[in-house]
Amino acid sequence: MAVTIKDVAKLANVAPSTVSRVIANSPRISQKTKDKVREAMEKLGYHPNFNARSLANKSTNTIGIVMPSSANKAFQNPFFPEVMRGISTKAHQEGFGLYLSTGQTEDEIFEEVVHMVQGGRVDGIILLYSRINDRIMPYLQQQNFPFVLIGRPYGDYQGITYVNNDNYKAAKTVTEYLLLLGHHHIAFIGGELDFVVTVDHKKGYEQALQNANLPLNDEYVVFQQELQEGGQDAIIQLMSLTQPPTALVVSDDIMTFGVMRMLSEMGIRVPDDISIVSFNNVLISELSSPPMSTVDINIFGLGFEATNLVIEKIKQPSLEPKNVIIPHKLVKRQTCKKVVFQNS
Amino acid sequence: MAVTIKDVAKLANVAPSTVSRVIANSPRISQKTKDKVREAMEKLGYHPNFNARSLANKSTNTIGIVMPSSANKAFQNPFFPEVMRGISTKAHQEGFGLYLSTGQTEDEIFEEVVHMVQGGRVDGIILLYSRINDRIMPYLQQQNFPFVLIGRPYGDYQGITYVNNDNYKAAKTVTEYLLLLGHHHIAFIGGELDFVVTVDHKKGYEQALQNANLPLNDEYVVFQQELQEGGQDAIIQLMSLTQPPTALVVSDDIMTFGVMRMLSEMGIRVPDDISIVSFNNVLISELSSPPMSTVDINIFGLGFEATNLVIEKIKQPSLEPKNVIIPHKLVKRQTCKKVVFQNS
């Protein structure tokens, strides 16, 4: 049996409640008693029981991390480890622990979240993604449970704390950049369409084209899973068009890897035959050949700031909802090139 | 106040203990009562309190994951997300939750582990790495706490359950492979020297050379952090030798990315000028150009099996320690080439 607060109390000749106060470093305990108790703790190798503490306290000092329904697949995208780095760093600074969701389907995850919340397993939750018509966010809000979203809520949700990039503007900017390089046939390869980020990217892309008085071509817009395979499928589809694009806006670096790989197999050169701008700037992005131009969204910062916000919310539940926009910046590498002549 | 077992009991007109038994689906409760109680739970939206449960049970159904001391850096290597996939998958199957260490230094992590163990925060622990002279493993063993190691214990530890690859043999085999291709100047780029896996790789490499009656050249053996930068530093060092190697055995794919990148900058062609075999076969390995030949160690399997073993151990603490070796296999891609003529 582990050593408890009572054992310490006995050895130090004080009441259990006094020991508890020493643990909390209560100012109303004499230094002398503190020393005596601490010595006893040391001697017995005492460590507070986490569950008992949480039960009495109604707080766990733990943050729940909710991955997209395909937790399994998600780990294949370097976005998640990187955002975890940010979360982990801040959580550690603040003395919070991390509890991970493991569910594979949307329903399983929802159940997990309910358990975390109702079971008092975590004090707050970080949603690592924002999906259209997701049940979790409304549930959390209705429960008035501290949480923060990485991404932005879709639709008319009010009062939700979130951390996001300005994905619309970023997409608009990169499209304009390609426009300035002389491209008129710019395609868009988005991630899954029910992710809000995909919607925002698409809007930015379209707005840029419209501002340039270019027609929106449905054939130039495709959506795929944010995986290498997704990129491959997408580019096959695009290059099969009678008028294939000369430039690409791709929602995710990992897809871009797939795109570039397939392009290389087809003998199409980047950037000579086709230009590409991508999103995320994950760590390995600079390792493509040629190294890809991509929008750095500061993934680490997203995680770090999200954690900061949940912890704030946990400590002061009445706090006004906050929205933090993490700045992005285009990292120009070698996948974009000025159009020399346009064959249409 | 959340709804408790008592509320349910009241509504269902039974004793709290009966409700508890219904939750546990005790066979000694009549179907009729079960239905009645379940209806009441449904009606009130009852969810068991996790901490109270753990306290009474002395078990949490949670597994602690311990990352290498540089948790922060570690996430940069795709090994970890992939092993997490394996862990997460199995844990989820078995209804276990995952608790993550966040410490940055060795001391911090040690403290975290002590808290997890003594605080009863987790039922078992998975150590994601095996480091020479690590304090955590001996501590866990001395506490007789259920844990499993990914890797193998170094030195004369007995009775430790672990999951590993045969890293020695794998390294020996790939070196022999390069030998068979006619290479006589084979260098070894290892990870940090206090990881056991590095030691095993090195031994396998050396044994292969000795068997071939080739001299061991200290200058051909370098160690670096398992990051891209590590690979870059290593290759600079090696190519500066008066007799640079014509082939490389590299401990980790991410390092290989760094190596290949630097090589390409130096105008040295792979595999024409230099051959490379790497380890791990992380998901992006096939995306290097040219795609790298690497040993697939089944990272997912390591995580999956490790989880399987801890859970076994948690359920039957008296179980004999087990050692599982996950098979590896060399994935030949395009970074190795037969030597045409040897200039020494």
Next chain:
DNA sequence: TTGTATGCGTTATCAG
């Protein structure tokens, strides 16, 4: 088959 009583290890309230 079900109810009663007690304990799990802490914290918090209330006296003193």
Next chain:
DNA sequence: CTGATAACGCATACAA
């Protein structure tokens, strides 16, 4: 400044 004592929510030994 410190000591009893009662929660916290659930599980289980013992009764019935």
